[in-house]
Amino acid sequence: MKSLKYIIAFSLTLPLGACEKLLDVQPKSAISDTQTIVDKASAETALRGVYSALADGSYYGTGFQSIGYLSGDNVQWTGSQSQVQEFINHKVNADNATISSAWTAIYRTINRANNVLAKVPQVATNVTFSETLRNQIIGEAYFIRALAYFDLARTWGGVPIITNPTQSPTENWNIPKSTAAETYAQVIADLDLAEPLLPETTNRFQATRKTVWALKARYFLYQQDYAKAEEYASKLIGDAANYQLLKPYNAFFANNARGTQESVFEIFYSATETNAHRNQWQPQTNGGTRQWAPNSTLVDLLNNPLTGGSRSALIAKDNQNRWYGNLYYRSPATDPSFVIRVAELYLIRAEARAQQGNITGALADLNAVRDRAELLPLEAFTTEEILLAIENEHRLEFAFEPHRWYDLVRTGRAQEVLQVTDTKRLVMPIPAEQLLIDPGLTQNDGY
Known part of the structure; x- marks a missing residue:
């Protein structure tokens, strides 16, 4: 092809x-699509x-x-x-x-x-x-x-x-x-x-109106429309019967968990249709290749009780005393791929509120994520300080999910943080x- x-x-x-x-x-262009x-x-x-x-x-x-x-x-x-x-x-x-x-x-x-x-x-x-x-x-x-x-x-x-x-x-x-x-x-x-066509139901594996709201919250954050980002994030955060920050931190992925209240949209894999993530992260003793691994800075941050808290569950050591990522671990490799979690919506709303000058509301959302990770709450901040705190929290909360690069690019921080x-x-x-x-x-x- x-x-x-x-x-x-x-x-x-x-x-x-x-x-x-x-x-x-x-x-072949001769194949008709009229009966598909x-x-x-x-x-x-x-x-x-x-x-x-x-x-x-x-x-x-x-x-x-x-x-x-x-x-x-x-x-x-x-x-x-x-x-x-x-x-x-x-x-x-x-x-x-x-x-x-x-x-x-x-x-x-x-x-x-x-x-x-x-x-x-x-x-x-x-x-x-x-x-x-x-x-x-x-x-x-x-x-x-x-x-x-x-x-x-x-x-x-x-x-x-x-x-x-x-x-x-x-x-x-x-x-x-x-x-x-x-x-x-x-x-x-x-x-x-999509929004008016979809039911307002909760389904963590298929798109619903709630899934649209979640992606809209992310979209408006990228567009710097902070009022809209807050509005759409609040729709799901306010639905506490269906979406919650689970304790402990690893409750959304450990012990073969899938489709928990933490999840807004995740992708389902089975023994016949597996998720290749596991092979890249797990060490050879677990049947993987460990092609990539947490770096020393991340390991220190996750293991520090003042920054990582219970998120240290994301990493483990192999028989050679090497750290590896443990978000994807199942055998066979049926681990979900997480597209949107409710923790992201809390941090979206925290950032949106901070950008609108609502420091109290931003702190409440940030500290909700920290509390779930068994971290002490942070105190009052200036706007610049709380935005940096949200950035740092986001880094650890989604350490092995596809957020860090895109967050630093959209905020204009990639040049300074990553030396681009x-x-x-x-x-x-x-x-x-x-x-x-x-x-x-x-x-x-x-x-």
């Missing part, structure tokens, strides 16, 4: 295992294909998420894959395999969502396929497409915006990059479309292979 960014819609008619096999086959989604069963199969793409090893299964934590200052490279060191050094090359595979996986997800959005509205409703169910499927596809464009925008800046399904190898070529602002505009447009001397490196390069394939693409400045 010339480019997995351009996947024919026909793949959505197959079972999930067959979907992945088809992706290795050269697409024709009833309730095929619509639901197509939606499962969208979630399967989201869970792919190159997207939330490891690749994309690793960009967020490897590019920060919590992780050291210990293995043989030199491309990992490019993230740690903040000198990522356009031929970096992780960058290429993540780009491909995200656009694959978008294409599958586009197929659902193009076809499901045309399916007639009946006794078994109600309008409510049809709207829910459409709403979930809009949400996932919004998440995908959000991840593209915060990683690469402006990207080509494709909202129609790709049905042949050369379709949707020569679409120029949009600006970062235009890409983010696509995100909020999709979220606005070339500001053009605050976005990743467009994959070199995509530039060779698509003449409409241009490389980001500085690469």
